Amino acid sequence: MKEFNLIKRFFTEQVTNRKDVVLGIGDDCALISPPERQHIAITTDTLVSGVHFPVNTSPRAIGHKSIAVNLSDLAAMGAEPAWVSLALTLPEFNEQWLTEFCAGLFELCEYYNIQLIGGDTTQGPLSITVTAQGLVPIDTPLRRSGAKAGDWVYVTGELGDAALALKHLQDEVVIESSFVEPILTKLDFPKPRVLAGQILREYASSAIDLSDGLISDLGHICHSSGVGANIVLDALPLSNILVDTLGLEQAIELALAGGDDYELLFTVSEDNKVGMETVLANAGIPLTCIGQMNTSEKITTTMDNKAISINVKGFEHFS
Amino acid sequence: MKEFNLIKRFFTEQVTNRKDVVLGIGDDCALISPPERQHIAITTDTLVSGVHFPVNTSPRAIGHKSIAVNLSDLAAMGAEPAWVSLALTLPEFNEQWLTEFCAGLFELCEYYNIQLIGGDTTQGPLSITVTAQGLVPIDTPLRRSGAKAGDWVYVTGELGDAALALKHLQDEVVIESSFVEPILTKLDFPKPRVLAGQILREYASSAIDLSDGLISDLGHICHSSGVGANIVLDALPLSNILVDTLGLEQAIELALAGGDDYELLFTVSEDNKVGMETVLANAGIPLTCIGQMNTSEKITTTMDNKAISINVKGFEHFS
Numbered sequence A, B: 001m002k003e004f005n006l007i008k009r010f011f012t013e014q015v016t017n018r019k020d021v022v023l024g025i026g027d028d029c030a031l032i033s034p035p036e037r038q039h040i041a042i043t044t045d046t047l048v049s050g051v052h053f054p055v056n057t058s059p060r061a062i063g064h065k066s067i068a069v070n071l072s073d074l075a076a077m078g079a080e081p082a083w084v085s086l087a088l089t090l091p092e093f094n095e096q097w098l099t100e101f102c103a104g105l106f107e108l109c110e111y112y113n114i115q116l117i118g119g120d121t122t123q124g125p126l127s128i129t130v131t132a133q134g135l136v137p138i139d140t141p142l143r144r145s146g147a148k149a150g151d152w153v154y155v156t157g158e159l160g161d162a163a164l165a166l167k168h169l170q171d172e173v174v175i176e177s178s179f180v181e182p183i184l185t186k187l188d189f190p191k192p193r194v195l196a197g198q199i200l201r202e203y204a205s206s207a208i209d210l211s212d213g214l215i216s217d218l219g220h221i222c223h224s225s226g227v228g229a230n231i232v233l234d235a236l237p238l239s240n241i242l243v244d245t246l247g248l249e250q251a252i253e254l255a256l257a258g259g260d261d262y263e264l265l266f267t268v269s270e271d272n273k274v275g276m277e278t279v280l281a282n283a284g285i286p287l288t289c290i291g292q293m294n295t296s297e298k299i300t301t302t303m304d305n306k307a308i309s310i311n312v313k314g315f316e317h318f319s
Helices: A003-012 A059-075 A095-111 A161-169 A177-188 A194-200 A214-225 A240-246 A248-257 A270-282 B003-012 B059-076 B095-111 B161-169 B177-188 B194-200 B214-225 B240-246 B248-257 B270-282
Strands: A021-023 A030-032 A038-048 A080-090 A115-123 A127-137 A152-156 A204-209 A228-232 A264-268 A287-294 A299-303 B021-023 B030-032 B038-048 B080-090 B115-123 B127-137 B152-156 B204-209 B228-232 B264-268 B287-294 B299-303 B306-308
Touching: A003 A080, A003 A095, A003 A115, A030 A080, A030 A115, A038 A059, A038 B080, A038 B127, A059 A080, A059 A095, A059 A127, A059 A177, A059 A194, A059 A204, A080 A095, A080 A194, A080 B038, A080 B127, A095 A115, A127 B038, A127 B080, A127 B127, A152 A270, A161 A177, A161 A240, A161 A248, A177 A240, A194 A204, A194 A264, A194 A270, A204 A214, A204 A270, A214 A228, A214 A248, A214 A264, A214 A299, A240 A248, A264 A270, A270 A287, B003 B080, B003 B095, B003 B115, B030 B080, B030 B115, B038 B059, B059 B080, B059 B095, B059 B127, B059 B177, B059 B194, B059 B204, B059 B264, B080 B095, B080 B194, B095 B115, B152 B270, B161 B177, B161 B240, B161 B248, B177 B240, B194 B204, B194 B264, B194 B270, B204 B214, B204 B270, B214 B228, B214 B248, B214 B264, B214 B299, B240 B248, B264 B270, B270 B287
Parallel strands: A038 B115, A080 A115, A115 B038, A228 A299, B080 B115, B228 B299
Antiparallel strands: A021 A030, A030 B038, A038 A127, A038 B030, A080 A127, A152 A264, A152 A287, A204 A264, A228 A287, B021 B030, B038 B127, B080 B127, B152 B264, B152 B287, B204 B264, B228 B287, B299 B306
């Protein structure tokens, strides 16, 4: 286990040095000095090799993704990312693997001014647990529970591409060669909607990040808010690559149930609709209105203005 | 993975409800409202099955230990435990296993008024990562870096019993049958020195918790503080069971290098010695003075007032 002491070196040479970190890596605990009039948002996500990413995923992508999936949770709360702890379990000491993993991890940390404040390195089957913390001004967090009947349902970005990439890696679909790289980038290097989340604090009535698939995650909002929703399938933001590869029907299915999108799903009242759309457009954040909340307490879908029944994985979470 | 949604139920029925937890389990993030004039201490520890505990360890012990090892880190910082996040990776859904695991985990959380605020449950090889957070009044944390030449070296409790238990489980020693249970309890249900840590904020010049073994962990204090130490082997607090089972020489070896003790190792100046001993005695905390810091920048040991060279695992960390 002597090599595991060396590993610590990989994590102490970081660029980010936040003023609110009183003590970083190297003691029994890290110490932070939390700012006044802010709440701290805390989230934890584990990535297990072969479960949350294919076993042959590049270490740089694993490093990126282990931070990104947590930042996506912070974004869904409207929090500004601040500190992360990393619990890294590795089967063996591999210097090149660690160098690339750290490159992916610190690239994202530096971009968002996040400091790695501690963690644990252990020997075992490859698994990464990150606990990320962020700041939210008091009384303005985005929650899952605030959606009201009549609110409009929005998503950022496009849906289903990451799930398509996974199908490609599992040899379940054939993708045109020029499409492979952009699609794999969507799966391996998701961009958490950190800025969008912070903007939405002022406008959205509820929010969640899309990790399990649209229907499943919308189900959480419906359940927490005690309302239902109708999704207009014609409106779903689908990439040309997704539709060209799978055809419209299967493309919609992936967009509804694929997971791994790490976009934000949120609801906005009629009164806030125009203001929100303007501010997000000015910030360069792509977004699409995909439906409306209602009092039904279930999730329905329409296409060409006709009700259409869907049967997707994840729907059971809600029913 | 549907069963993994059920698992969440095991973690939402807890007794502890802290006022500073604005939002607990159930949204994208937890939200806490940190108190003013306090720093937040943060620590993360991973326990991997077969590495950090034998594969046949009872789930209740695993639940206890996953919290206890983190509380021990908080104690070494003088922090008052407050919130924990749990990342639990399980090979399968096993209701009885989870019930017992939760019993061990929540027993300790309730005792210390700690709230489980979130986490992640995933499928994979058994592994538990806990991130624990605690509160320390500004400017009073215990660090590894404050030891000075002349300071006295202390430990709480007794050393080496957990390592003896591990040897017993690995069939490396034969323990008298009446000794087995108390020894296994030391290994499986370590008692973090939370109260001692908080008291020591006022007295100790440095502190660390004993997880890797006395010499290794003392090495961290020496390294961080830029000093050396001499340990008086005759003074080491050894249980009768340990000495009776192994004889004095091997007992000392385990006390120096065994690990898994989760006692506190700390240094105190001559001026604070009597005050500290009085307050800790009044609090019922067993402690022993085992040596003194010096300017040598290395760790030496003496027995019967004669220098004695030791050769133990972990010593290399420092040299």
